[in-house]
Amino acid sequence: MERSLGVAVIGAGITGLTVADRLVKAGRDVRIFDKSPANGGRISSRGTCNGDFDHGAPEIQVSNPEFDTFLNGLGAISDGNGSRFGAPRMRSLFDPLSDHFNISSEVEVTAIDRESRGWIVRTASGRSFAHYHTVIVTIPAPQAANIIRACQPDLAAELDQVKMQPVWTCLVEFTEKLDLPGKVNGGGTVMRADRMSAKPAREDEREAWVIHMRPEFASDETFADPAVMAPIILDAFGENYGIELPDVAYLNAHRWRYAFAEEPLGVPFAGDPTAGLLVGGDWTLGARAQDGYESGGAMAQAILSREIVNV
Numbered sequence: 001m002e003r004s005l006g007v008a009v010i011g012a013g014i015t016g017l018t019v020a021d022r023l024v025k026a027g028r029d030v031r032i033f034d035k036s037p038a039n040g041g042r043i044s045s046r047g048t049c050n051g052d053f054d055h056g057a058p059e060i061q062v063s064n065p066e067f068d069t070f071l072n073g074l075g076a077i078s079d080g081n082g083s084r085f086g087a088p089r090m091r092s093l094f095d096p097l098s099d100h101f102n103i104s105s106e107v108e109v110t111a112i113d114r115e116s117r118g119w120i121v122r123t124a125s126g127r128s129f130a131h132y133h134t135v136i137v138t139i140p141a142p143q144a145a146n147i148i149r150a151c152q153p154d155l156a157a158e159l160d161q162v163k164m165q166p167v168w169t170c171l172v173e174f175t176e177k178l179d180l181p182g183k184v185n186g187g188g189t190v191m192r193a194d195r196m197s198a199k200p201a202r203e204d205e206r207e208a209w210v211i212h213m214r215p216e217f218a219s220d221e222t223f224a225d226p227a228v229m230a231p232i233i234l235d236a237f238g239e240n241y242g243i244e245l246p247d248v249a250y251l252n253a254h255r256w257r258y259a260f261a262e263e264p265l266g267v268p269f270a271g272d273p274t275a276g277l278l279v280g281g282d283w284t285l286g287a288r289a290q291d292g293y294e295s296g297g298a299m300a301q302a303i304l305s306r307e308i309v310n311v
Helices: 015-024 064-073 090-097 143-147 153-160 228-240 290-311
Strands: 006-008 032-036 046-048 051-053 083-085 102-105 109-115 118-123 127-134 136-139 164-174 183-187 190-195 207-213 248-261 269-272 279-280
Touching: 006 015, 006 118, 006 127, 015 032, 015 269, 015 290, 032 127, 032 153, 046 064, 046 248, 064 290, 083 279, 090 279, 118 136, 118 190, 118 228, 136 143, 136 190, 136 290, 143 248, 153 269, 153 279, 183 228, 207 228, 207 248, 279 290
Parallel strands: 006 032, 006 136, 032 102, 136 279
Antiparallel strands: 046 051, 109 118, 118 127, 164 207, 164 248, 183 190, 190 207, 269 279
């Protein structure tokens, strides 16, 4: 068992990174655990032999001035219409944070336990990390509930009420340019589609697109093979916009199993700061990155306020 002090943050998406940023700036010792190889959560990009695809959040919409300042500090690029982007890919937004945080990537947390000396974080590999005075869980509600269920069954039951919807995305490069604008809004089962080269500060000559489907699209196909789903999504895309699609140079799909909450929790986070266990994410307040940022900020403030009270 590896021993530590301070705060454990589970999840390196926008909520986890916001929590860590505020706590580290306040002088706290923070360690982040994430099962993915890269930071950002659903603000994500996939590198392929045919270049990068923003297969997660296509853009970040901003109305909170504090969130705007946070993104600007990371080098976010504005389109002048209230949205922010990373370049050369969306996930680039979080590159400046990588050197400043203690992040354990590709480490899947499966459970947390409480002892008299503090919290223990247990991982799928069998390793354990202890003892933390606070654990902040920032992954989707169903995954968070599973991690905390053994030690906090009542809190897990509260999280079980948050139902998450899946979203399929299609990553495609066409051999010819489509007669469409760089961003097209939803039609039929398509939620939106984006040409990679149309985003600000992109040097990309490909006719590469990411197509985001609505949650109700093939909801009974949550566990389908992406190779099977990709051409189905492509057919729906062409049909919805009434265009004959050219040949493709690259085609793949990705399923976000926990993309949106059907009904957000309604408060910034769940849990008790005095017990040292908080759970949050964009799903507590809505479906956008800004909601995740506000949840993370509220949890960080709750932890810091608790410490002030206990002095």
